[in-house]
Amino acid sequence: MLLTTLAPAFFTSRGRITRGEWLTRIVIAALVCAAFGELAAAWFGETGAAFFALVFLWSASALGTQRLHDIGRGGWSLLSAVIPVFGPIWVLMHLLRRGVEHENRFGPDPAARSDYLKVDISE
Template identity: 65%
Template structure:
């Protein structure tokens, strides 16, 4: 995967992703940041591991925003996560909802398979 699409997939809060893509990308981000954070923590102390913690928070917010775009919501609803107890629960429920099955203002449906089972009998 080229570097620019990889960067936008993890760091930019644009576009839409499916639930499975979201969970996969969050897991990858967590594992990478934990591993490199541990190495940086051993080499540079709390500052090194703190930088990777901040990097993970940035990626988690960007990925959650992409996921919210799939259900037609803005990323700004993540602010509700600061409401004690009910806020994080509500945000997780939103993140796990099924995405809309058509294009919305945030882009095309990432789960659409337009040419699935299309047979060209002319050949």
């Protein structure tokens, strides 16, 4: 049950997430993969550690794609990180940008609050 709710949050590239969600999920994924990678390295050697490194890369790219969706860019923009020096800086700048405040082609605004009381002052 827990795995089926966490898997879309960490391993799929659909949807949008806010900056805070992105940073929180990246830190969680890094800590979990580092801990299990160390454990797997002790039991299975470098192959076990490499498996969890790949799991982290997959999770980080899915989370990065979700974050880029929030600013209206596709996940393919992450490939620009392979350009030396300027690529990673460009990607990081986009990952830290504020998301668009309305629904876009990737889904509804994750930061929109529907539980606020709205008062029409024009009457």
